[in-house]
Amino acid sequence: xxxFGNAHTINPATAQQDYDRLLGQGEQVHAAFLLIRDxxxxxxxxxxxxxxxxxxxxxxxxxSVPYRxxxxxxxxxxxxxxxxxxxxxxxxxxxxLLQKTFTKGVDIYExxxxxxxxxxx
Numbered sequence: 014x015x016x017f018g019n020a021h022t023i024n025p026a027t028a029q030q031d032y033d034r035l036l037g038q039g040e041q042v043h044a045a046f047l048l049i050r051d052x053x054x055x056x057x058x059x060x061x062x063x064x065x066x067x068x069x070x071x072x073x074x075x076x077s078v079p080y081r082x083x084x085x086x087x088x089x090x091x092x093x094x095x096x097x098x099x100x101x102x103x104x105x106x107x108x109x110l111l112q113k114t115f116t117k118g119v120d121i122y123e124x125x126x127x128x129x130x131x132x133x134x
Contacts, residue, residue, distance in 0.1 A: 021118040044127045055127050080131045088125045
């Protein structure tokens with residue numbers, strides 16, 4: 014599941030308000046990123062992938078991944094000709110690789126550090 018486009022950070026407090034209905038009691042958003050229409054939320058409990066579908070984007074899938082389910086992950090930095098950086102996540106029991114693409118607007122090392130903070134607990 015690859016997403017392409019200009020990614021940028023979202024203020025965690027704004028994401029907390031915008032996605033409050035998805036969050037459990039006391040769950041806090043620590044970081045959020047917008048990729049065209051889709052959003053990635055890093056909470057203190059899980060990774061939430063918000064996938065807007067269709068032409069209008071009215072249909073939305075919310076994919077929740079508990080950090081304990083992530084078996085490993087990798088980041089691929091942007092190169093000279095390939096300007097996109099990638100985050101790849103492997104989930105226990107799933108044959109499908111989660112892959113998210115970020116452009117220059119996001120520091121992929123920051124994304125890796127955030128994910129490391131929660132997965133390595």
